[in-house]
Amino acid sequence: MTKEWIVSPPWALADEAALRWNVPPLIAQLLHNRGIDLDGPAPTFLSPQLKDLLPPEQLAGGMGAADLIVESVRRREKIVLYGDYDVDGICGVAILWNLLTLAGANVTCYVPHRLDEGYGLNAEAIRGLIADGARLIVSVDCGVTAVDEARIANEAGVALVITDHHQPKSVLPAAAAIVHPNLPCVDVVSPSFGSGSVSKDLNGCAAYPNPDLCGAGVAFKVGWLVCKRLSGADRVQPALRDALLDLLPLAALGTVADVVPLVGENRIIARFGLGALKSSPLPGVRALLESAGLTGAKIDSYDVGFKLAPRLNAAGRMGHAREAVELLTTADERRAREIAAELERHNRTRQSTERSITASARELVTARGMDRDSCRGIVLAAERWHAGVIGIVAARLVDRYHRPTVLISLENGCGHGSARSVPHFHLHDALTACGEHLQAFGGHAMAAGLTIARDRIEAFTEAFIARANQMLTGADLTPKLRLDAEVPLDVLDLRTAQAVANIGPFGSGNPRPRLASRWCSLAGEPRRVGRNGDHLQFSLDDNGAILKGIAFGLASVDEQLKLHRRCRVAFEPIINTYNGRTSVELQVVDFQFPPGKRL
Secondary structure (H helix, E strand, O other): OOOOEEEEEOOOOOOHHHHHOOOOOHHHHHHHHOOOOOOOHHHHHHHHOHHHOOHHOOOOOOOHHHHHHHHHHHHOOEEEEEEEEOOOHHHHHHHHHHHHOOOOOEEEEEEEOOOOOOOOOEEEEEEEEHOOOOOOEEEEEEOOHHHHHHHHHHHHEOOOOOOOOOOOOOOOOOOEEEOOOOOOOOOOHHHHOOOOOOOOOOOOOOOOOOOOOOOOHHHHHHHHHHHHHHHOOOOHHHHHHHHHHHHHHHHHHHHOOOOOOOOOHHHHHEEEHHHHOOOOOOOOHHHHHHHHOOOOOOHHHHHHHHHHHHHHHHHHHHHHHHHHHHOOOOOOHHHHHHHHHHHOOOOOOOHHHHHHHHHHHHEEEEEEEEOOOOOOOEEEEEOOOOOOOOOHHHHHHHHHOOOOOEEEEEEEEEEEEEOOOOOOOOHHHHHHHHHHHEEEEEEEOEEEEEEEHHHHHHHHHHHHHHHHHHHHOOOOOOOEEEEEEEHHHHHHOOHHHHHHOOOOOOOOOOOOEEEEOOOOEEOOOOOOOHHHHHEEEEEEEOOOEEEEEOOOHHHHHHHHHHOEEEEEEEHHHHHHEEEEEEEEEEEEEEEOOOOOOOO
């Protein structure tokens, strides 16, 4: 699909800022595009420090939660960590388990089955944990909407501490403590648990400066507070301090995998956590890196998104997430390798299942005319679709057709759906407008889940597509490619490319820099490369500056490139080292050709 290039205009103060910050002018432009201007904190952004992490006491509910947890640790009460089944929840559970185990706690973990139990706390599981002797239940990356489950715990006299970052509803659970980065003025300790050794969190009414902390980040902050309480001082004792540093990589995994903005505190967690991954003392992390072929490698956000997170998520999608939790908690070296191998098998099955469903869904899109200009939404349902994979496939369809997409897996007359959206179409609002056809739904602007009866799917499809047709224009269906600047290729020396890389880690809120070239000439002949010849390798000449380029998955462009001999490219600058030689290359994501000639 033809993309519309949107190139950021040049910043008039780029040269002045470059001198002040001692960076190449292109870097000043990139920082400006990310909201950092001449008087902004560029040195802090370029050189973040661990000491710049926000004090955990600022997190609403944190101190009350830490007091409850420490009291249970000292009483040797049974503590259960109840986590979500995705990377963020798995890593958050592992952070708290490792810290509490080091402190001598009686602690176990519980994660629900994705398909059998669904997301979040569920009443049957809470009752079972209480029956098994739990005296404190700590939710991780879930629970802020669990009103009924909190009531069950209260009635049983069991303390429930909720740590979460998801959107709350209008009524909060009556939990013993709620820790949430976006909930100012929370009554963090309920009266029934406010005994003498449990203090009120006096900072609970101050808005936390980082409302985008992920679930594992919240767990890390709670663990930090627990370590302070156990140390009896603001300075954490050495063994616990070392453990916190060793567990920061798990917070980084959750931060990157959950696609929260990588700015401010999140950027610090991601930068230092990813940097420490390869030296992690946890057997499970080492086994995971070995399985992904990353042992000893410098790990960036791409590795998390495409190699590590899919393996951890595969446990919950294709099996049970407790395997991934075990990997990062109780597993020794031998058991960790066994689990990592099992996650690898799950991930391969997931990939195969995903490819099959994607092919089937694309056939249905064409057969039902949902790729036509008159249809600006996609809703598909089928019996054989794996409910743990349809969310990924929905995202694939959004990338291809640039339409809000709902995929529904049918079983026994009930449909479980996953939805993904495009800019300018608020998914949760759309599902609310179509709510009469749904049994339940939840989510946010860009992603959501739902349940629906089979006999309501046709009516829901009509309502959803009507909403999309009303809210979206033809221009909204044209994918946008946002580029940071147009640059001559001769500015891309090694110093500049290394400075670009230093802006990472990249992700939401700090996108990987993409640039536009000027009109360039083809130098030599392009050639298809890769196992199936899917990629294109070539060189471009910009007034004597010649750089190699690689375009993954765009081999079909080779005939146009040979025909025109001139093009503009949208690209990411990369540093390539081969046979001891380091050079700057172009990782091309799109082409533009001169008008006129056509194949």
